[in-house]
Amino acid sequence: MHHRTLGRSGIQVSEIGFGAWAIGGDAWGPVEDAASIRAMERALELGVNFIDTADVYGNGHSEELVAQVIRDRRDQVVVATKGGLMGHHRDPKGEPVYDRPEKIIRAFEDSLRRLGTDYIDVYFDHIWWNDPRETEAFMTALAQLKQQGRLRAAGVSTDDFSYVQHFNRDGTLDVVQLDYSLLRRGTEQHMLPYCQQHAVGVVVRGPLRMGMLTGKFTSETQFPEGDVRHSWPQEDWFKTQLEQVEQLRPLTSPDRTMGQLALQFVLNHPAVSVAIPGAKTPEQVEQNVAASRRPLLSQEDLSLIERVTAGGAA
Template identity: 35%
Template sequence: MKTIKLGSQGLEVPVQGLGCMGMTTIAGGNIYGKADEKESIATIHRALDLGINFLDTADLYGPLLNERLISKAIKGNRDKYTIATKFGFEIDDNEQLTWAFNGKPDYVRKAIERSLQNLGTDYIDLYYLHRLDPNTPVEETVGAMADLVKSGKVKYIGLSEVSANTIRKAHQVHPVTAIQTEYSLFEREPEENGILDVLNELGIGFVAYSPLGRGFITGEIKSPDDFEENDFRRSIPRYQGENFYKNLDLLKQIQTIAESKGLTPSQLALAWVLSNGIVAIPGTKRIKYIEENAAAAEVVLTSEEKAKLESIIPVGKTAGTRYDANGMQNVNV
């Protein structure tokens, strides 16, 4: 697996990481259907064999269960992995989500100690603020994160789902290594809201989560009814009713191009993200798909192929938003 410098602060990662969210529940609900711990751990081990040692998790996932699963998977091999985790969704002392955002300095210090313990490590490679706390200036949150770097508990810091303006303010307090945002052929907002421009200007890396459109681009979901009853994707407007079928028509055009190149739609979509110099962290909990995804890193797209893909789904053409109305209030802030 090829590697890339993520930002300008010294962190180097494979061009493709592994999103681990789907390996556990969130607050008792399945994210992308049921997961099996044994298979999930085997997938993490297979990812390492393939050179994919960049694992992405968060204390939200579970809550806390995902970090604990990763701890089991990396035990005895911590130094072989680059671990990214996130904080910001408040978790109380009973390990319950309050669903409030908390970026206060004292909570930052509390959250890191809990993540270190859950992950079975004494440092985090990349520590993200998961969502901006509207009641705490980002400068205060990042100041507390900077203290974690000074103490050696964190190597690099990042932010998730923030605006270009917030990125600028944070970067003035302490160099930001990476911004994580949803990005795929079906979600190209960072191209139009100034985020990509400011990242290039400031030398900050970009990590794309859900580069397969939360699994939609795989083509395995044929109708909204294919989602399991408590699957998170049932709540996303993009995958509901008429929107689902409008997007399915777009996907069929992508599938045609993929077939002409002897690729799966997922591999083509991943190759497109990677061709933009962006690190992708597709999520999976199965060995079959980590192997399929890894192969996408070897795919080379011509400028004509890229242009054709981008013409199928121009910026803003996707039907429906990527979160419900409440969730959309908390992104790009």
């Protein structure tokens, strides 16, 4: 497993991490807690040291599962979690839920309790709409938590470039979590170069395009009720992206699956610190981790990728 530095934070992270949204059990179809724990254990065995979760994943259940895995090796695992969506935009009176620093600190402390730890390595503002009151509240709260030693790195999870610029106006943003993949390359234009220039670490969510880039989906694929992808087969873009995946198949081989190709593409960008594909089983973890090998992509690989996906700026 290769490691990288998480921006100005100086934290060393495995370039393949573990995305813990699916194990929350409320958005990605059926999942068993025992299998989720085995998957995380296997990830750590294979050199993964970065686990990303959020308070809203399974209404805190994901964090509770992560707690079971890190309990006896807390200092060996970089734990990232997020706050801001648990309140769902507005309270019953229509006011921002996270409009004051003390509210954010309470949410942070709730995550500490669920994770069974007294500090968090990376805490992300999980709000992607730009309400000035919430933005300022998060910036103030995260600064206080860092000063207290309960937080190592402050982050924001967003694809809004202007939001990142605002959050980093004083040069205090440590990490950005953003959506980036072979099929979603819009962040290459402004966000990734900015992060590289300003020493902001980059955590890539969606490197497998929520499973699309595993190459397992077809025009006949159906997703169960309760799966965030349930409506995908009815969307026009679904067919288009299936066709793009098929055009990329010549780059796969017995030694490189479609998913591993997708992960290597993300890791090939110099601004990227860690990619966090989701996994629900040890076997999925093993497939993901195998992407951390060298060389990543050849110039011939990149040329074909450019021809197939250059329009993927969404």
